[in-house]
Amino acid sequence: MSNHQILNNADHRDLRVLLEPGAERGDAVMATLITPAEFRRAQGDYPIVFRLNQEDGSFTALALFGFENGENLFLGDGKWDAHYRPLSIAIQPFLIGRPADGDGEGQVHIDMDHPRISSTDEGTRVFDEDGGTTPYLEEIAGLLGELDDGFRHSTGFFEALKRHELLEPFTLEVPLSDGSKHSLVGFHIIDEAKLQKLDGDALADLHSNGHLMPVFMALASLSHFTELVERKDARARNG
Numbered sequence: 001m002s003n004h005q006i007l008n009n010a011d012h013r014d015l016r017v018l019l020e021p022g023a024e025r026g027d028a029v030m031a032t033l034i035t036p037a038e039f040r041r042a043q044g045d046y047p048i049v050f051r052l053n054q055e056d057g058s059f060t061a062l063a064l065f066g067f068e069n070g071e072n073l074f075l076g077d078g079k080w081d082a083h084y085r086p087l088s089i090a091i092q093p094f095l096i097g098r099p100a101d102g103d104g105e106g107q108v109h110i111d112m113d114h115p116r117i118s119s120t121d122e123g124t125r126v127f128d129e130d131g132g133t134t135p136y137l138e139e140i141a142g143l144l145g146e147l148d149d150g151f152r153h154s155t156g157f158f159e160a161l162k163r164h165e166l167l168e169p170f171t172l173e174v175p176l177s178d179g180s181k182h183s184l185v186g187f188h189i190i191d192e193a194k195l196q197k198l199d200g201d202a203l204a205d206l207h208s209n210g211h212l213m214p215v216f217m218a219l220a221s222l223s224h225f226t227e228l229v230e231r232k233d234a235r236a237r238n239g
Helices: 036-042 135-152 156-161 194-197 199-206 214-222 226-238
Strands: 005-006 030-032 050-051 059-064 094-097 107-111 167-175 181-190
Touching: 005 059, 005 094, 005 167, 030 036, 030 156, 036 059, 050 135, 050 214, 059 156, 059 181, 107 135, 181 214, 194 214, 199 214
Parallel strands: none
Antiparallel strands: 005 107, 030 059, 050 059, 050 181, 094 107, 167 181
16 A cells, blocks of 8 residues: 655654665665666666566566565665665655646655655654755755656667567576575566677667667666575575
């Protein structure tokens, strides 16, 4: 359940947010949405995969944290063990809302039922005692704007991937040292063989529209599957 409200300094004057990572604070997720604008930063820590929407044939991009629902192998002991946290995680419990007619600038909304909402005097203030914005809220507003802009400009990227047939279904077997096996299914990755066979016109199309670099970043990110399996194996050994 969620309880989205337009953020304002009258209703939310004393609101505080718990910033520390934790499973109990909504961070126990297998993956999260990312935009192509984030690929350069995300590829340093996570495999980037793509998910097909069976209803309309569209794709979204995900930073992968684990191999099964609720598993975040970067989360432990109150820390997020990676250099970069994707924007869709970093902005919680805030989100961008739109006016009822769908037009106009985005509004900062907050999910008052999110586990990061503090019910005590612990946490970071959103507004100061005079109702002014805190540095934390200013930072969040910037991240929300960046995320919103990234989503708005991602349509052309996914259309280009489909146009050049650069995505392929992907299955990964995850054998662990205790003899157990897990499988990762239901995702797509960049098809390296087809990327290498693109002619000059196709490459020029991707480059001129700013899509070529994110493609290479997504491809480079796949090297992190080895590390992710190692994290999974270490967690299984340590219980």
